[in-house]
Amino acid sequence: MGQSTKDLGALIRGARNALRLTQEQLGLAVGYSASAISRIEGNKMRLDADVVPLMSKALGIPPGRLSGAAVPEGPAIATVATGWMPDEEDAVRRRELLTGALAAGATAIVGTGTAAALPAVDLEDVLFRLPSAEPVPLANLTSQTGLARQAFTAARYNDLGRAMPGLLATAEATKNAASGRLRQQASAVLARAYVLAAELASKQHSDAAWVAADRALSAARASGMSVPVGEASRVLAITMRRSGRWSSAVHLLTGQAAELDTTQARTAAVRSTLLLTAAYSAATGQDRTTALALLDEADEDVERRPEAPSGLFTVEATRAQVDVYRIGVLNSLGTPDEGVKIAADLNIDLMPTAERRARAWTDTARMWHALGDGQQTFDALRRVEQEAPQEVRRPALRALTSDLLYGPGRVQGLREFAVRTGALA
The missing domain is CATH 1.10.260.40 (lambda repressor-like DNA-binding domains)
Incomplete structure (x- = not known):
């Protein structure tokens, strides 16, 4: 057979x-x-x-x-x-x-639904076959996009997936029906909707992230606003990095960061997030010097501006966020031991959103896994599940769980966790 x-x-x-x-x-x-x-x-x-x-x-x-x-x-x-x-x-x-x-x-x-993975919505199909929609007042569109963002930051990816087709269609219709300044503002909201689509596609490891990120950047540039351009550049760079083009990602991110007006608090915060993403991208290419230099630059930015404004799309420019990225960078560089003290001093519970807390525990799990500590890896994975049950069912997390299961040690409760989260499905 x-x-x-x-x-x-x-x-x-x-x-x-x-x-x-x-x-x-x-x-x-x-x-x-x-x-x-x-x-x-x-x-x-x-x-x-x-x-x-x-x-x-x-x-x-x-x-x-x-x-x-x-x-x-x-x-x-x-x-x-x-x-x-x-x-x-x-x-x-x-x-x-x-x-x-x-x-x-x-x-x-x-089959019972307890191990449901990320949304079954086919984002590639959605992006190329948007449903028909009527334009709505810009305030309504902004509100809808804000609710979608809340679903993302709460790690309710199924809800976001279901909302995405209608949101994108409505945003496109509203932008197309507008003119002048209103069209620019609608383009900015449309860019943010596509940023969310790209983020969701990245969670699914879907190639649709390329399409969504490219459309996000086009809409952002049409808006003429630097903050949406920065947000869209970040998600496009992530797709570039994941396809192996880490150097191009670093070039895009640092170039965009250099164009931002850092006298404005909001754009300065966007710059910090671009530098953090660039640092991680450099680390995936094993460019330690560039990665650490970019991390230190972001660290200095946050030090000068400790009170980061809220409203950034998925990453807050805070001290805790810099520390989380530093752990991830050190993991990628093959020196996870250097992140142990950082992780010990990091209070993940104080991070503002479930998605960010889950990602912090994910980087912590990867650190312990690289160090060969199966129990602490599993403890961190369970914290991911507690914060965001849908996050732990992402392909990358299922792969980490599966890798831990096949490791040399035996961790009590791991098999049940792997089955429950779909790592063995």
Whole structure:
């Protein structure tokens, strides 16, 4: 019996985690983006035929199991050509058996809705096929966008996903019906709506983030307002970074930061968030000098302006936010031990939104995981779930949970957590 489409994603994810490869690393080996690997592991995308041999070589899985060709039932046995030694073959077989057994158990729970992932709304389809809508008064549109932002910052991604088609359609209609100054203001609101769409798509690891971010920046530039341009530049840079173009992301962010008028509190705060995102982008490219320099620059900005104005779209320019980014940067640079003291002094409970608190606990979990402390990793993951249940079901968090499950130690309650959050679905 061939490997079914339903099981293929679990097979690839299990083998990747066993080899301690990130989705980005596997993608580089086979010519896919990290988001494409995520979709394959989620059984939302098929492997191209010419990629099967590359994936087989990268993971040590016989090509027949990846292409769906008929193979005997039971675990695959790696051949000498894959380069696996006998004890490693046994480990692969055990992992595949474990993956199959746990995935079957997870399927039953997923069917109950307790492990629902991020919204089922197909953002790519939404972006290219907006529903029809009538223009509304600008005040009403601004209010609708504000409510959508609240859903995002509260990590209610399902609610945001359901609202997104109507919001984008209404914002486009309102902008198109306006003229003069009102059109510029409507363009700014439209830009913020597309920023939210890009943020949501990034949470889903969807390539729709590219489209949404590009439209956000176009609308922001049409508004002639620097704050929306800064917000849109940030989400576009994130999509660039996730596709491996970290250097281009840093260039975009630092260039935009240099154009902002820092005498205005709001634009100065936007500048700080751009520098933070640029620092993390540089860290993903292992440019330690640039990453730390940008972090220090953002730190100095916040020190000069300790009372950051509220209203930034997803990231507040605060001391706590700088510390969270510093932990993430150090994780990416491969020196997570340098973040331990920062994490110890950070009071995540005081951060203003559930989404930000969840992200802070996520970076803390990654830090402990890199340091090999399974229990503290799991404790941080449970804090993510407490703050934002939908956040812990993101593809990246499910991958981290799965990786922890296949680690050398045994953590009490981890298996149940993995099933509950869809990490084994």
